[in-house]
Amino acid sequence: MKYAFLILITLFIACTKQEPPNTLTGVWHRDNGATYSFFEDSRFQQSDKPGAQWVWIKKGNQVYLYGNLDRFWTVDFVGRDEVIVIEDEKFTITRK
Numbered sequence: 001m002k003y004a005f006l007i008l009i010t011l012f013i014a015c016t017k018q019e020p021p022n023t024l025t026g027v028w029h030r031d032n033g034a035t036y037s038f039f040e041d042s043r044f045q046q047s048d049k050p051g052a053q054w055v056w057i058k059k060g061n062q063v064y065l066y067g068n069l070d071r072f073w074t075v076d077f078v079g080r081d082e083v084i085v086i087e088d089e090k091f092t093i094t095r096k
Helices: 002-015
Strands: 026-030 035-038 043-046 054-059 062-066 071-079 082-086 090-095
Touching: 043 054
Parallel strands: none
Antiparallel strands: 026 035, 026 090, 035 043, 054 062, 062 071, 071 082, 082 090
C-alpha cells in the first residue's frame, strides 16, 4: 500500500510538471500583434518577419539571437509568463 501511494504521488508530480522559472520556450505575444516563438531546439521565429529565423541562446538576463542580422535582448521576468524586453525599444511580451 505504501508503494502504491508513492507511485501515485510520483505520477501526479510528473503530470503537473511546469517549466522552470525564467524559461523562454513557447509562444509569446506582444500588444502590437507580433508573436515570438522560442523553440526547444534553439530556433527563434518572429511573426512579423516571415521567413526570417534565428538561433537563440539565453545567458542570465541576456538573449542572443543569431541569424541574418544578429540581435541582442535584455530580458526581465515580471512573472513566469510575462517578460519585459529591451532591444531597440522596451516592450512587454506574455506567454499564452
